[in-house]
Amino acid sequence: MTIQTVATTPFAGQRPGTSGLRKKVTEFQQPGYLENFVEAIFLTLGDCTGRTLVLGGDGRYFNRQAIQTILHIAAAHGVARMLVGRGGILSTPAVSCVIRKHGAFGGIVLSASHNPGGPDGDFGIKYNIENGGPAPERITEAVYAHTQTLSSYRISDAPPVDLDALGSSTLEGMRVEVIDPVADYAELMGRLFDFDAIRALFARGFTMKFDGMSAVSGPYAKAIIEGVLGAPSGTVINGEPLEDFGGHHPDPNPVNAAELIALMNGPDAPQLGAASDGDADRNMIVGRGIAVTPSDSLAIIAANATVAPGYAAGIKGIARSMPTSTAADRVAEALGISCFETPTGWKYFGNLMDAGMVTLCGEESYGTGSDHVREKDGLWAVLFWLNMLAATGKPVEQIVREHWARFGRNYYSRHDYEAVDAGAADAMMTALRERLSTLAGQTLGDYRVALADDFVYTDPVDKSIASKQGVRIVMSDGSRIVFRLSGTGTEGATVRLYLERYEADPARHHLDTQEALSGLITIAENVSGLRQRTGRQQPSVIT
Numbered sequence: 001m002t003i004q005t006v007a008t009t010p011f012a013g014q015r016p017g018t019s020g021l022r023k024k025v026t027e028f029q030q031p032g033y034l035e036n037f038v039e040a041i042f043l044t045l046g047d048c049t050g051r052t053l054v055l056g057g058d059g060r061y062f063n064r065q066a067i068q069t070i071l072h073i074a075a076a077h078g079v080a081r082m083l084v085g086r087g088g089i090l091s092t093p094a095v096s097c098v099i100r101k102h103g104a105f106g107g108i109v110l111s112a113s114h115n116p117g118g119p120d121g122d123f124g125i126k127y128n129i130e131n132g133g134p135a136p137e138r139i140t141e142a143v144y145a146h147t148q149t150l151s152s153y154r155i156s157d158a159p160p161v162d163l164d165a166l167g168s169s170t171l172e173g174m175r176v177e178v179i180d181p182v183a184d185y186a187e188l189m190g191r192l193f194d195f196d197a198i199r200a201l202f203a204r205g206f207t208m209k210f211d212g213m214s215a216v217s218g219p220y221a222k223a224i225i226e227g228v229l230g231a232p233s234g235t236v237i238n239g240e241p242l243e244d245f246g247g248h249h250p251d252p253n254p255v256n257a258a259e260l261i262a263l264m265n266g267p268d269a270p271q272l273g274a275a276s277d278g279d280a281d282r283n284m285i286v287g288r289g290i291a292v293t294p295s296d297s298l299a300i301i302a303a304n305a306t307v308a309p310g311y312a313a314g315i316k317g318i319a320r321s322m323p324t325s326t327a328a329d330r331v332a333e334a335l336g337i338s339c340f341e342t343p344t345g346w347k348y349f350g351n352l353m354d355a356g357m358v359t360l361c362g363e364e365s366y367g368t369g370s371d372h373v374r375e376k377d378g379l380w381a382v383l384f385w386l387n388m389l390a391a392t393g394k395p396v397e398q399i400v401r402e403h404w405a406r407f408g409r410n411y412y413s414r415h416d417y418e419a420v421d422a423g424a425a426d427a428m429m430t431a432l433r434e435r436l437s438t439l440a441g442q443t444l445g446d447y448r449v450a451l452a453d454d455f456v457y458t459d460p461v462d463k464s465i466a467s468k469q470g471v472r473i474v475m476s477d478g479s480r481i482v483f484r485l486s487g488t489g490t491e492g493a494t495v496r497l498y499l500e501r502y503e504a505d506p507a508r509h510h511l512d513t514q515e516a517l518s519g520l521i522t523i524a525e526n527v528s529g530l531r532q533r534t535g536r537q538q539p540s541v542i543t
Contacts, residue, residue, distance in 0.1 A: 001158040001172060003076045007151065008032045014040070014147040016140040018345045018486075020126025022112045025062050028123045032153070038070050039153035040146035041108070041127050042077040044139060048105070052081040054098045054128075056090020056181065057110025058216040058279040059241035060117035064088050066110050066125070068160050075172035076154035082174060085181035088163050089241065091216045091280035093380065094185040096132035096373035101184050106130055111216075111279035114251035118244030133350035133374030137466075182223045189224060192310030192372055193383050197390040202231045206389070207270035210382065211260045212239040214246035217276035220379050229386075250277050252284035252366050252378070253543045254291050265289055272389065272396060276378035282366040283378035285385050287396025295325035295412050298362030300403050301384050302331045305360065307391035308384060310372065315359035319349050322455050322470055323482045323498040324364040325410040334407070343457050343469040344484065350374050351461040364414060364498065401509070408504040411516040415539035416486075417495040417530070425485055425493035428533040432471045432483055435527070439473060444523045447475040473527065478502045481524045495534060497524055514542070 011030070014021060014037055021037055028034050042048065055070060057063040067088045074082055083098055084090075090098065092109055099107045112124035127135045127143070135143075156172045168177050189195075202208075210225055212218030218239030225231045237260075238246065249256045252275035264273040264286045273286035285292040292300070302318050305311040318332045319340040332339035340358060342348035346369075349361040353371040362368045367376035388399065439452035451474040457466045470484035482498035499517045503509060514521070524530065531537055 001156060003154055003172065004157055005152050005154055006032075006035070008036055008153055010148050010150050011036055015144040016126065019113060019134065020109070020124050022115065022122055022124040025119055025121055025123045028062060028066070034066055034069055034125070035073065035153045035155065036147055036150050037125060037143070038073045038108075039150060040143045042073065043146045044142045045106070048074070048077050048079045050080050051105040052083065052102060053079055054083045054090070054095055054102070054104050054107030056085035056095055057088055058091065059087070059089050059243065060112065060123065060245070060278065061119055061121060061243040062123050063110050063243070064163065066123070067163065069155070070108055071161055071171060071176060072156040072158065073153065075156045075158070075174040079174050082176050084161075084163065084176060084178050086164060086166060086178050087181075089181045089216060089219065091181070091185070091220060093281055093369070093373050093375045093377035094181060094220070095128060096375040097185045097188055098179070099128060099130065099132040100373065101188075104130065107132075109279070113279050114249070114277040114282060116245065116249055117278065118247070121244065128374070131350060131354055131374050134345070134347040136347055136350070182220050185220060186224050186228060188372060189380065189383055190228070192380070193308050193387045194390065195229060198229050198383070198386045201386065201390040202229055206272075208235050208272040208274070209260060209263060209270050210236045211252070211257055211273070211275040212236055213248060213250040213252065213257065213275055213277065214238045214240060214242040215250045215276065215278045215280065216241050217280035217378055220280060221276070224379065224383070245278065252277050252282050253541070254284075255541050255543065257284055260284075260286060261291065264291075272385065274382040274385070276382070277366070280378045281376045283368060283381040284366055285381070285396070287400070290397045290400060292396065292400060293325070293412055294362060294364050294366045294368065295320075295327050295410060296400065296403070297381065298324070298360065298368050299327035299331045299407065300399060301368065301381070301388075302328055302335070302360050303403060303407070304388050304392075304399075308387045311359065311370070316356060317352070317358035319352050319358045319361045321345075321348075321363040322457075322472070323414075323484060323496070324362060325412040325500050326478065326480075326502070327407065327410040328362065330407045340460070341457075343455065343466045346374070346376055348457065348459070348466070351459055355461045357460070364412070404509045405506050408502055409509045411501045411503060411511070411513050413499050413513050413517055414543050415497040415499070416541045416543075417497070417534050417536050418540040419492040420495055420534040420536060422493040424533050424535070425495050428495070428528055428530060429471065429483065429485060432528055436471065439527070444527070445519045447477070447479060447519070447523065450474050450476040479520060481520055481527070483524075483528060495530065497530065497539070499524065
């Protein structure tokens with residue numbers, strides 16, 4: 001066994017996006033492509049002598065091969081110890097949990113999250129720092145800079161590591177520990193939530209379906225919901241991680257989780273429906289006949305946080321991504337705590353949590369979490385809802401409608417235009433930005449524009465600035481239109497249009513969401529020329 005130095009040349013386009021580097025599997029399979037990016041990570045980290053790192057992924061196609069490559073490059077860079085999930089499996093929130101519990105220097109997460117898997121699907125890799133959260137831009141930009149100048153990478157020629165047997169082995173002096181992927185995470189959940197109350201809920205005959213979407217959350221949900229909490233066998237469906245997610249799109253929303261939505265709208269609907277995504281960091285909550293929007297879920301969890309033992313003393317603050325609805329802001333105001341508005345990307349919440357300024361965080365893209373880790377956490381959100389249901393004895397719909405009656409309803413929707421021509425998308429955003437200075441004060445339809453800008457975020461902790469984070473058009477009544485280009489796709493560009501309208505009157509909380517937002521939809525089209533510029537007459541997905 002020797003450490004080899006392999007000559008290489010840079011690959012174009014290895015700049016990490018919102019959540020690491022995501023490309024088609026076939027691109028990652030190019031000789032040297034993954035090796036180059038991993039080498040760039042270790043060059044950025046510097047001296048790894050004595051360091052412990054965590055490694056795992058969501059089990060998608062190419063996961064196992066990538067783990068072997070990373071282990072052999074890590075050994076070549078002198079890493080002392082690698083904690084690897086059995087079978088190469090670790091959910092994204094579990095990676096964060098393990099980093100924090102074991103005092104690791106950081107970790108490498110292999111996932112393209114909610115993107116499709118399989119040989120023709122997507123793959124992804126990102127680095128998480130010692131707080132358990134995604135690397136900040138100063139690190140990801142340094143990695144990118146290294147990818148542009150690489151001339152070689154170092155790698156061990158040792159045989160593959162056995163990933164399926166728990167225990168330790170040695171690779172070039174590096175200790176490789178294959179760990180139970182669920183154990184540390186389950187122990188943490190047991191400290192945060194009232195498992196006795198949830199067990200009693202299931203013992204009384206409470207019914208639930210959790211859709212693992214043939215992705216990584218399945219083993220965690222089976223171990224905790226069916227195992228620890230005693231839910232009947234079969235509560236977790238699609239619970240086995242598959243390399244291609246069973247051919248489905250592992251994104252927990254009413255479109256991609258249609259099987260669960262149909263069940264929850266049927267005559268024999270269980271009392272709670274839930275789903276998680278490819279790497280288990282997103283969640284969807286569904287009651288009988290009602291799907292809870294992620295924005296509402298964050299607000300409702302915040303308003304009821306003290307029912308869970310881990311939050312019994314109250315919460316310090318809330319943070320939400322800019323496109324997420326302002327429902328949580330109203331809860332924060334009622335609780336007398338701060339609510340921070342950040343760019344999209346969980347990494348922006350890390351500083352706020354580390355500084356003790358916020359407890360709960362959420363994004364409209366079905367991501368919710370707290371300061372227990374530094375990633376959004378799908379199963380955590382589901383367990384929080386189970387704790388609420390056990391503590392209140394109320395069904396999901398009643399909890400939601402009582403929340404609206406108290407705080408008002410934020411009608412909210414996201415329209416995605418996927419895989420559009422990148423040049424056309426950029427041109428649309430450029431034209432929008434050029435119009436911003438003329439929009440404030442204008443009357444558009446039934447609304448008057450109070451603010452129009454391109455969101456700029458100044459981090460209150462380190463004072464770093466993130467600009468061009470999405471175009472906002474805010475009306476005088478608080479209604480909003482937001483345009484943003486997504487950084488998580490691998491083909492063309494994805495234009496996201498976010499629409500929000502606040503309604504205080506409980507008599508008007510029953511409207512169809514798209515009907516309630518119809519005036520804003522028309523304004524958005526008129527202002528942006530979105531359909532003409534993209535050539536799309538309808539969104540690819542409406543959530």
